Amino acid sequence: MARHNKEVCYDEISHSPASGKNTRWIIDQYITWKKIHSQQFKSSPSVAFDPTVGTFYIANNKQKLYVFHTDERITDTIQVKGGEFVANYPNQLIYLPEQHQLLSYNLNENLYSFFDPASQSWKGTQAAVQEHDYWNNTLVYNPANSSLISFGGYGHYHYNNKLLICYPYEDTPQRHLNLTNIHPRYSSSSVIVDSTLYIFGGRGCPSGRQELSPRNYYDLYAVNLLTQQANKLWEFTQIPDGGDFQPSENMVYDTEKKCFYFFSTQQGGTLMKIDTQTPHFELMSLPIGLKLEAQYMYTNIYYSPKQKKLYTVIHQAEVSGKADIGIYELNFPPIPISSFKQPDVVADNTSQNDQPSIWLYIIVGILVIAGMGVFYYRKKKAEINRVKTTAENNKKTETNSLQSETANGSLINDISEIKIEMPIHTETTTFHNYDFSKGCVCFFGGFHVVDKEGNDITALFTPTLKALLILLILYTGRDSKGIIGHKLIQLLWYDKTDESAKNNRNVYMSKLRGLLEKVGDIKILNQNGFWSIQFEEGTICDYLEALHLYKENNSQNLEKLLELLLRGMMLPNMETDWIDTFKNDFSNSTIDLLCRLLKREDLSETLKLKIADTLFQHDYINEEALCVKCRILCQQGKKGLAKTVYDAFCKEYAASLGTEYKFSLMEIIDEQN
Known part of the structure; x- marks a missing residue:
């Protein structure tokens, strides 16, 4: 009874089922995440892991540092005696095994603070003051040059595709590089293998603007850290089996099997495997089944060679700041679910005496299908003739009605x-x-x-x-x-x-x-x-x-429709995937209508400006809206404001399309068509 399908195990010869209720399969222990620690906080903490001894560090302010030991399942509390904990948002904390140091960092202000166990204090002296731009970025430590390498993140309503290289041990400025062939995003997963940074997945959109229909990405890139050249290895363009998900901040590379493991939010938390060759996801654990609906969520995965375990941290927090931390462990190397899951089979109890009735069912089924085919063919032909007749009778009228979703x-x-x-x-x-x-x-x-x-x-x-x-x-x-x-x-x-x-x-x-x-x-x-x-x-x-x-x-x-459309975009702050489809369809229809309205001569300048602003909400690089708005502002003597609008448009245009806008301000003002 090694392989099973939920509560049932089938005999491999006659396919007879053995079933039970609330069954505990011993074999499932090897593919099941085990919760080993949970802790609540009044404000969101940062978490780091020391793989050499299997120790977690949890810090959410400069007064206390919690140390959870995975072997003994005990937690020590260190009363911090001084210094600045410079992280300005959750999870700007990392343990550097090569240096044997716990580091808090601040990417916005290029601040770093090491924890000194001897003095029980942080070594930072400058407090963080700026709001951050790197929510849910992915960050790894590069031992080759003792640098931190960050990609992506979210802040101030924008996603970014920035590769940020920082040097905590040197008085060296950060290096910034936009990876233009990777769409801006947050919640990606990364790992360094030799001199290559691998980046997987995330959520974002081509423009980087939060309000413009973000989506989940399932693609794998290889970034050469010597040349900073990024190459796409593959992309999975459909919704994965089991539904959409976002990966953990980091991946774990298996040197023997040449594959990557990451923790995903699918089905309340699962382990997945990918490789560099094919766009394919393989389940490597049973789902935890958590309800992952918090306002802020962060997950990460770690590997401890000493314990031969994988660990995952799940951090969920509410708007109030109240946060829950859960730590889970799984045996390494993980085993594919497919090796334990038994196909759903049907007992083969068909005797020789049953065969005539089976053939009878098959023949009847064929006749029914053939009859349905003839019926639908005749119905379709009649419908085509009816449509042709109607079109001829109404050739000179304009009564093209709108239809519901097809x-x-x-x-x-x-x-x-x-x-x-x-x-x-x-x-x-x-x-x-x-x-x-x-x-x-x-x-x-x-x-x-x-x-x-x-x-x-x-x-x-x-x-x-x-x-x-x-x-x-x-x-x-x-x-x-x-x-x-x-x-x-x-x-x-x-x-x-x-x-x-x-x-x-x-x-x-x-x-x-x-x-x-x-x-x-x-x-x-x-x-x-x-x-x-x-x-x-x-x-x-x-x-x-x-x-x-x-x-x-x-x-x-x-006029009624225009009154509604001018109220603003549809659900601008909602990013759920099943909502995005509706938003995109409605936005496309709105853009078409408003663009045609802008060409009318009988509308007031004030109304046209409102229409142009509404268009920009749906399509921030809409050229018709730009031309109308700049032309009207110049006619009203507001040339400086027109120049500001034009410059902002050109900046967004270049950032999104990778090319400069080809018309000057004077050209679009003078254009009459």
């Missing part, structure tokens, strides 16, 4: 023919078609909810309640039926068992209904296994209203 994922099929000939009030850009002062759920300009009394109750929505509400609205907007139950569970409670997930769903649905009662008459419906949301009279959702106006394709509604 199978290829497009939210709005085609808005290129939406009529925009209607007059728009140009004397003022303040529209009064909607009242968002009460009874509303809003996506544009940021998620917020106002109850029927006019009170902002956004803060009452926990991350899960917010995600649930957004999911119901998005899928109802796509298809009035809503979202099928198992898909809802897959998106929000993928790490739970079926029974636990359904219980969570029912609890949160009940909580959501209670909150929506405060907003007004909003119904959550469950029909034939599909969940949807319905806004009744006196309530409104700006996103659903905009979709309705798009689909109506009524030129009389253009």
Whole structure:
């Protein structure tokens, strides 16, 4: 019974199953992470590991240093007597085995502070003062020249693709190099092998701007540290089996098997293996199954040759600063899950007497499939003839209606023919078609909810309640039926068992209904296994209203649609992958419409400036928006402001596309078309 499939083990000859309840498979101990330490903090700490003796160091201020010994499972507390702990955000801490030193560092200000065990004090003298730009970067120590090498990170609403080389033992300036062929990102994983830095994955976007549809990357790069040349080894372009994930800060290189191990957030925490040859992920542990939903999350993986163990640290923190640290261990070298998991087989109890009935089923199945093929062929042919007839009868009319999302994922099929000939009030850009002062759920300009009394109750929505509400609205907007139950569970409670997930769903649905009662008459419906949301009279959702106006394709509604679009981008601070698809589709439709509106001659300059600013929110290097805005500002005598807008555009253009913008400010101002 070495191999099994969940609670069942099949006989390898007759495939007869042996099953149990709450079974503990001894063999699973070799592929299961074991929790060996947990600790809570009032503020987020930094963690480092000494692989030579298997010791963890945890520090979150300059008063205390916690030392956890993996062998004895005990924690010592050192009262720090002085000096500056220079790290200005979680996990700017590293242990350098070659130097036998614990180092805290600050990349923004190029500050370093070593811990002196003899005096029990930090050797730094300068306190950190700047806000950081390197949240969730990946950093490694290079023993070849005693340098720290950092890549990527997040700060001030931007991701970066900066390779930063620092010298804690020398009075030498940092070296900065943008790896332009790697998209800006954070939460990558890295390791040094000889003179090559390997960088895997992360989350970001080509522009580096947080609001512009970030995504997860599954690619592997090799950076030659002697030439700083980065080469892509491979890229996995689909969502991995088991769902999206982000890797740990570092990888562990297996010199014998020539592969890399990293800890991933998939399924609540798993170990994965990759190599330099093929875009493939191999599971090397059972999932821990944690609920990884904290506001700040950090993971890392370490290897101790002495203990022959892999260790992972999982750090989760809330906005308040309250943080939980969990440390887990796994035997090294790890063993692939595939070597233990038994294929799901069916007992072979078919006798010779059963064979005629099997052939009968096969023949009937073939006949049914053939009949369905003929039926659908005739139906398709009739549909083609009907469409041709309709097209001929309506050849001179313009009634191209908008459609809901099709199978290829497009939210709005085609808005290129939406009529925009209607007059728009140009004397003022303040529209009064909607009242968002009460009874509303809003996506544009940021998620917020106002109850029927006019009170902002956004803060009452926990991350899960917010995600649930957004999911119901998005899928109802796509298809009035809503979202099928198992898909809802897959998106929000993928790490739970079926029974636990359904219980969570029912609890949160009940909580959501209670909150929506405060907003007004909003119904959550469950029909034939599909969940949807319905806004009744006196309530409104700006996103659903905009979709309705798009689909109506009524030129009389253009002013209403413009009023909604000018409120801002859709969910600008939400980065969940399943939201990004909806945001991209809606943003594309919005860009098309606003670009055509800018060409109208009957709109006021004030309104056109608002349209241009809205366009920049969706497409920050939109040339039509630039031309219109700079031209109007110059006409108003604001030439200095026009120059500022132009310079900022050129900088973003060059950073994103890797080439200079080809038109001068005077050329775009003088251009009439």
